[in-house]
Amino acid sequence: MLAYSNSSREQVRVPNVIALVGLPARGKTYISHKLCRYLNWIGIKTKAFNVGEYRRKVCNLDEQGKYEFFNPNNKQGTKIRDECAKMAMEDMGRYLESKEGEVAIFDATNTTRKRRRWLVDFCKQEHREPKFRVFFIESVCDDPEIINSNIAEVKVSSPDYKGHMTEEQAKEDFLKRIENYKSQYEPLDEQLDDDLSFIKVINAGRSFYVHNVNGHVQSRVVYFLMNIHLLPRSIYLTRHGESEYNKIGRLGGDSPLSVNGEKYAKCLLEYFQHEKVPGDLRIWSSQKTRACQTASALKSVAAHVEYWKVLDEIDAGICEGLTYEDFEARYPKQFVERDKDKYHYRYPSGESYEDLVARLEPVIMELERQSNVLVVSHQAVLRCILAYFDNKNRQELPYLNVPLHTVIKLTPKAYSCKIEMFKFNIDAVDTYRAKPEIPTENGEEPSLDAHMPRVHIA
Amino acid sequence: MLAYSNSSREQVRVPNVIALVGLPARGKTYISHKLCRYLNWIGIKTKAFNVGEYRRKVCNLDEQGKYEFFNPNNKQGTKIRDECAKMAMEDMGRYLESKEGEVAIFDATNTTRKRRRWLVDFCKQEHREPKFRVFFIESVCDDPEIINSNIAEVKVSSPDYKGHMTEEQAKEDFLKRIENYKSQYEPLDEQLDDDLSFIKVINAGRSFYVHNVNGHVQSRVVYFLMNIHLLPRSIYLTRHGESEYNKIGRLGGDSPLSVNGEKYAKCLLEYFQHEKVPGDLRIWSSQKTRACQTASALKSVAAHVEYWKVLDEIDAGICEGLTYEDFEARYPKQFVERDKDKYHYRYPSGESYEDLVARLEPVIMELERQSNVLVVSHQAVLRCILAYFDNKNRQELPYLNVPLHTVIKLTPKAYSCKIEMFKFNIDAVDTYRAKPEIPTENGEEPSLDAHMPRVHIA
Numbered sequence: 001m002l003a004y005s006n007s008s009r010e011q012v013r014v015p016n017v018i019a020l021v022g023l024p025a026r027g028k029t030y031i032s033h034k035l036c037r038y039l040n041w042i043g044i045k046t047k048a049f050n051v052g053e054y055r056r057k058v059c060n061l062d063e064q065g066k067y068e069f070f071n072p073n074n075k076q077g078t079k080i081r082d083e084c085a086k087m088a089m090e091d092m093g094r095y096l097e098s099k100e101g102e103v104a105i106f107d108a109t110n111t112t113r114k115r116r117r118w119l120v121d122f123c124k125q126e127h128r129e130p131k132f133r134v135f136f137i138e139s140v141c142d143d144p145e146i147i148n149s150n151i152a153e154v155k156v157s158s159p160d161y162k163g164h165m166t167e168e169q170a171k172e173d174f175l176k177r178i179e180n181y182k183s184q185y186e187p188l189d190e191q192l193d194d195d196l197s198f199i200k201v202i203n204a205g206r207s208f209y210v211h212n213v214n215g216h217v218q219s220r221v222v223y224f225l226m227n228i229h230l231l232p233r234s235i236y237l238t239r240h241g242e243s244e245y246n247k248i249g250r251l252g253g254d255s256p257l258s259v260n261g262e263k264y265a266k267c268l269l270e271y272f273q274h275e276k277v278p279g280d281l282r283i284w285s286s287q288k289t290r291a292c293q294t295a296s297a298l299k300s301v302a303a304h305v306e307y308w309k310v311l312d313e314i315d316a317g318i319c320e321g322l323t324y325e326d327f328e329a330r331y332p333k334q335f336v337e338r339d340k341d342k343y344h345y346r347y348p349s350g351e352s353y354e355d356l357v358a359r360l361e362p363v364i365m366e367l368e369r370q371s372n373v374l375v376v377s378h379q380a381v382l383r384c385i386l387a388y389f390d391n392k393n394r395q396e397l398p399y400l401n402v403p404l405h406t407v408i409k410l411t412p413k414a415y416s417c418k419i420e421m422f423k424f425n426i427d428a429v430d431t432y433r434a435k436p437e438i439p440t441e442n443g444e445e446p447s448l449d450a451h452m453p454r455v456h457i458a
Numbered sequence: 459m460l461a462y463s464n465s466s467r468e469q470v471r472v473p474n475v476i477a478l479v480g481l482p483a484r485g486k487t488y489i490s491h492k493l494c495r496y497l498n499w500i501g502i503k504t505k506a507f508n509v510g511e512y513r514r515k516v517c518n519l520d521e522q523g524k525y526e527f528f529n530p531n532n533k534q535g536t537k538i539r540d541e542c543a544k545m546a547m548e549d550m551g552r553y554l555e556s557k558e559g560e561v562a563i564f565d566a567t568n569t570t571r572k573r574r575r576w577l578v579d580f581c582k583q584e585h586r587e588p589k590f591r592v593f594f595i596e597s598v599c600d601d602p603e604i605i606n607s608n609i610a611e612v613k614v615s616s617p618d619y620k621g622h623m624t625e626e627q628a629k630e631d632f633l634k635r636i637e638n639y640k641s642q643y644e645p646l647d648e649q650l651d652d653d654l655s656f657i658k659v660i661n662a663g664r665s666f667y668v669h670n671v672n673g674h675v676q677s678r679v680v681y682f683l684m685n686i687h688l689l690p691r692s693i694y695l696t697r698h699g700e701s702e703y704n705k706i707g708r709l710g711g712d713s714p715l716s717v718n719g720e721k722y723a724k725c726l727l728e729y730f731q732h733e734k735v736p737g738d739l740r741i742w743s744s745q746k747t748r749a750c751q752t753a754s755a756l757k758s759v760a761a762h763v764e765y766w767k768v769l770d771e772i773d774a775g776i777c778e779g780l781t782y783e784d785f786e787a788r789y790p791k792q793f794v795e796r797d798k799d800k801y802h803y804r805y806p807s808g809e810s811y812e813d814l815v816a817r818l819e820p821v822i823m824e825l826e827r828q829s830n831v832l833v834v835s836h837q838a839v840l841r842c843i844l845a846y847f848d849n850k851n852r853q854e855l856p857y858l859n860v861p862l863h864t865v866i867k868l869t870p871k872a873y874s875c876k877i878e879m880f881k882f883n884i885d886a887v888d889t890y891r892a893k894p895e896i897p898t899e900n901g902e903e904p905s906l907d908a909h910m911p912r913v914h915i916a
Contacts (some may be wrong), residue, residue: 210665223684
């Protein structure tokens with residue numbers, strides 16, 4: 001039998017640089033974080049290079065936090081800032097050339113045509129084969145409400161200011177810093193920049209101008225940017241209530257809820273009656289009986305209940321219906337293989353976690369577009385979704401703790417996602433199986449801190 | 459067991475009107491056809507209403523073909539054209555209100571703000587609950603090459619002209635018709651039309667301006683429009699060579715090629731050596747052994763070979779590894795169910811054709827984006843892909859004839875897709891199973907003309 005690797009990672013061959021463009025407080029770093037998380041999750045290895053962080057590393061906080069540092073006439077300030085941009089760019093070049101990653105996000109203001117040309121020339125340097133593809137994402141915003149909320153939410157607590165100034169002082173300083181950039185800002189232009197590939201995100205996604213999109217990565221990025229939004233909302237995740245198969249430790253199958261599972265469905269209804277979700281709540285359930293039973297108990301609190309086959313549990317192939325003990329006894333080699341690399345391990349005639357992520361991509365995209373949603377699904381599926389929102393890597397993902405009879409509430413914030421767990425006081429078996437402690441080659445045990453948030457008892 | 463329907467169709471609840479905007483020969487009908495085909499294929503029932511067709515039905519061909527008819531000062535012409543637009547709009551209203559379909563495409567020039575307002579008012583009429591959502595797609599083009607090729611390709615052979623004028627006369631008349639529209643053309647405007655949802659497609663997709671996208675359908679439409687292109691290319695489909703399982707009539711599984719299957723892989727290589735595909739050829743194969751073996755024989759003619767799990771054959775669940783006879787003997791009820799509605803029938807613990815279409819959607823999107831591609835996959839998967847390009851409905855799809863040892867070459871044209879079949883002279887079993895002739899309620903037999911193109915012997 002020949003070995004064929006998964007395709008998702010192979011689709012990207014040309015290194016891609018994604019460069020942000022825009023005045024301070026236009027959400028560039030927000031976009032950079034979100035994109036980085038999304039691309040990594042779908043399997044395209046991506047790293048963000050934030051020029052501001054380089055600056056904070058090399059210079060005195062007292063000095064460079066102040067707006068005068070950003071005055072284009074401040075020679076020393078300009079020199080330091082140019083130096084930092086160069087360092088970030090060179091690190092980025094090494095990152096892509098060494099094939100450590102496939103996409104680099106260059107998070108800086110890049111507000112002048114000259115600066116952008118410098119970046120493009122760097123990416124097309126003669127010795128590079130293939131050249132890096134460059135895509136610009138410009139965030140343009142003239143809505144004072146969006147700008148002010150961005151300043152209030154992330155800038156006054158930025159390391160540039162925190163502990164040095166009051167919030168008021170920070171805000172004032174920051175507004176002056178913006179003015180310094182405005183004086184030399186040259187937005188991307190349909191005619192003048194016709195040879196570039198870019199998207200302009202206008203007023204946080206009310207409009208977009210998209211030009212000359214080139215290749216798979218750029219196409220995904222554009223689609224993603226068009227689907228994300230900034231409106232406050234929460235996403236709730238829960239597994240179905242305990243099933244008959246859970247009780248006897250069997251994998252997969254399509255068994256109905258146990259008595260405790262039915263109790264959980266009732267308590268879930270009470271939870272949402274008290275939760276008073278603002279606006280509509282949509283419920284998306286898998287098509288497995290245990291999930292459908294759980295979701296359909298909630299019809300009275302939902303605007304819609306939809307049943308998606310893509311939310312069905314990981315297909316355990318030849319192991320469907322077995323217990324872990326059966327699995328180990330019947331297929332001891334497979335069992336060991338799975339523990340070695342759980343993310344990539346594919347059940348014979350079934351799926352791997354990597355396969356699951358590929359099938360869940362449309363769910364993530366639709367979750368990004370939506371407002372409040374409850375997802376009723378299964379352990380492995382919810383691990384993938386949780387890993388996306390909590391920015392967990394492929395080693396951590398298959399070991400995330402998603403217990404039965406627990407609601408996980410996700411509330412996206414500017415640069416992160418608040419995660420709360422509400423555990424219900426209804427008995428359920430524990431289906432968690434920790435990674436066995438296999439000593440690694442250097443004798444240390446692999447660190448796999450599941451790092452779960454504090455659990456509330458609901 | 460509760461019955462839960464598939465979600466894809468349930469996601470659309472609000473009726474959507476998609477209205478084209480633009481001068482003649484800007485590819486509006488091309489967009490309308492393509493969108494209609496795509497939305498229907500992904501399960502969103504869609505119909506196009508072409509005002510030009512209404513006009514051709516109601517009036518004298520000799521008269522209305524000529525450009526004077528389209529002069530805004532021609533009172534009779536204007537009256538007839540308004541009347542036709544109204545008829546099309548009312549048909550559209552009935553189509554959506556009766557829930558016969560979910561999306562209506564209003565294919566007309568809609569070049570004035572007044573005309574667009576009329577349409578919006580119609581969609582928001584007081585008695586409608588819910589109101590129809592309206593999305594405008596404007597095609598703007600100032601590239602004479604694109605316009606001329608469009609006129610040459612579809613307009614001179616339009617029913618407005620065919621048989622009435624020479625090609626030269628037709629072209630001249632058509633250019634004058636465009637001038638008549640230009641005089642009153644008001645393009646969609648970022649400021650003036652801020653309350654509308656729209657996309658401007660600029661120069662056949664080089665740029666896009668997207669404004670105020672609202673809901674799932676509009677989001678899909680935008681993504682689709684950004685991925686299609688007009689460049690000439692061909693898509694090749696083939697099943698793997700005959701497998702050991704094919705020979706003994708078993709479903710699914712993961713058996714290797716038979717001796718004849720290996721012969722086919724060699725002949726396929728020769729075929730592509732002679733085919734001289736212009737530019738790069740990409741090969742996408744499923745991850746099943748029989749497909750991988752077939753695809754890897756072609757490495758020397760391909761720029762890339764990628765192995766995609768989403769291209770794996772339909773999962774026959776509990777029927778994997780059975781023959782049709784076993785299936786009928788073991789699960790006689792299931793067997794009959796499948797024949798009744800093959801598109802929606804899901805193998806227990808497996809998939810339906812409907813599930814397949816959902817998992818193949820990203821493949822179609824990527825095929826639209828790419829240039830020349832060969833897909834090496836399986837009977838059921840290729841039926842879904844072929845149905846997309848050949849615009850076949852859900853009754854026809856599961857019965858399309860995709861024989862072994864045959865290359866299907868698809869060459870997209872303006873309003874259709876040229877389909878050629880090259881059958882290789884290498885023995886293979888016939889895996890086609892026709893729909894059994896079950897008399898329908900009125901005594902007639904269902905007509906299921908697989909309507910395949912002429913087969914070439916390669």
